[in-house]
Amino acid sequence: MDATAQGEKVLIQANVGDERRTDGFVYIKHFSPPERMSQALKKLALFWGIALVSVLIPVFHFVTVPLFFFLGLFFARRTYKSEGRVLSGETRCPHCQTEVKVKPAELQWPITEICQNCARVVRIERI
Numbered sequence: 001m002d003a004t005a006q007g008e009k010v011l012i013q014a015n016v017g018d019e020r021r022t023d024g025f026v027y028i029k030h031f032s033p034p035e036r037m038s039q040a041l042k043k044l045a046l047f048w049g050i051a052l053v054s055v056l057i058p059v060f061h062f063v064t065v066p067l068f069f070f071l072g073l074f075f076a077r078r079t080y081k082s083e084g085r086v087l088s089g090e091t092r093c094p095h096c097q098t099e100v101k102v103k104p105a106e107l108q109w110p111i112t113e114i115c116q117n118c119a120r121v122v123r124i125e126r127i
């Protein structure tokens with residue numbers, strides 16, 4: 001299944017915390033509520049799976065089991081609240097004009113990427 005084919009193109013503007021702006025775009029896949037629920041449950045299953053396996057680690061399991069249990073709840077909740085996924089994207093660094101690629105990630109506006117050239121944090125916002 002080609003995920004990029006289902007993405008919606010969204011125009012964005014990038015900034016580095018000042019008045020300079022550059023244009024760009026991101027491809028976003030929006031999740032419907034049932035999809036978000038299933039994504040969240042998958043994440044929960046993953047973390048609780050790790051929690052279960054870490055029961056076998058002597059001594060440390062007192063820490064790791066509750067840790068992964070709560071991390072699971074935390075990330076599952078975040079996934080459920082997320083509107084979708086960023087598939088890919090492209091813009092330019094407003095400071096040095098270097099091309100900035102947006103990596104696939106959970107969608108949380110604003111998206112932030114680090115410029116590979118000047119190491120500035122590029123904030124990507126929906127227009």
Ligand SMILES: [Zn+2]
Nearest residue numbers: 093096115118
């Ligand atoms: Zn830069």
